[in-house]
Amino acid sequence: MKNRSLISIDDFSKEEFIRILDLAEEFEKNPRQRILEGKVVATLFFEPSTRTRLSFESAVNYLGGRVIGFTDAASSSVKKGESLKDTIKTVANYCDLIVMRHPVEGSARFASEVSSVPIINAGDGANQHPTQCLLDLYSIRKTQGKLDKLNVAFVGDLKYGRTVHSLTQALTQFNTTYHLVSPLELKLPSAVKIYIKDAKLDYFQYTDLSEAIPHADVLYVTRIQRERFSDPIEYEKVKNSYNLMAEMLKNAKPNLRVLHPLPRVNEIHEDVDDTRQAYYFQQALNGVYVRQALLKAILGL
């Protein structure tokens, strides 16, 4: 993995995923290791983000490295009309690795082709978000003790949710059975579904969340984005059908855990937070360990 960029979830093999997850486990036991001493990581956030940027910067800091970068495009030379290529080629001179988030799809792949240092994609538009995907895999393995042959239910905005797309794709390597719960308007796009079909795995589609719950080992809930709906009445209609409440988990398997990439709005009621099934805050913490593991693997330390 040394010096390789991580742009899309299929850039890494199943064995490489596992290696990262194993490494992350070690960082969970001991997150403060000064292995990045003397290294500089650039975090280029052309689009604002709280969780992803802070967990990357936290990961670098715990490892003793330094962070440079910007937190939105308005405070960078992009505002002066600089091309992405020029920005990347310049910043690559100042650091050992670039973490970037950009609103344009495919921008991270392009950056990796012009950069002299490896790029980690921290989200490119609605396309990929592979580090989120790895921390999701880590969280699934942590809570279920395995990745193979699980029933994973995806809930909410399956159409635009890039975390759903990346995770769906990654899980095709682990004999997953998919339970896809969404309003009809927000079904999983065929460009993503094709990965499930090509892997010859089973998937079931639902509009009613309660129907899917009893089947699931993992309930991966995402936010439904109001701005995607042209008709506000349609939005009002679907938004409450995915308000997960603690009592809805009564019929769940005992091993079920609820994951959410966060931020949540109202799709998970706060009364779920206190149940043993709630895992989303721990999931966010796992992001630091997984990113530490990636930094170590890609910088070859």
Next chain:
Amino acid sequence: MEKKNGNHKELVVSAIENGTVIDHIPVQSVFQVTRLLRLDELSSHVLIGTNLDSKKFGKKGIVKVSDKYFAREDINKIALVAPTATLIEIRGFKVTEKKQVEVPDTIEKVVRCVNPNCVTNVENVPTRFRVINKQDVKLRCHYCEKITDKRNMGFR
């Protein structure tokens, strides 16, 4: 070109001293082929035939261009809209090359990505696609990973 018998047609084809003949073009794609190859920008002789009788296809189109050989890139474009087309290159009145056009494994530069928010439509980046279905042509963008298919395919 109209109402040729087999012999006469052969004669017209070989009547080009140097150049390219694209035969067996599906009738509905003839003018798309002329646009893709930018034939309107050429100054040499160009003959365009359509609705011609074909034993193989019933009706077909044919395009003949004098003093011009096309780059692989341009030929790839034709394969996307006219998969049945035959490419014939003529040098000194002789057929020097004759082959079926083929949808390649990857397509570069010529096709526009259907996704307006793809980096190839925002920054100065040439497009690149992996062909994931050659029959019912489907292209996956190397950058944004969206699928561009026959129905929404545009050319640069």
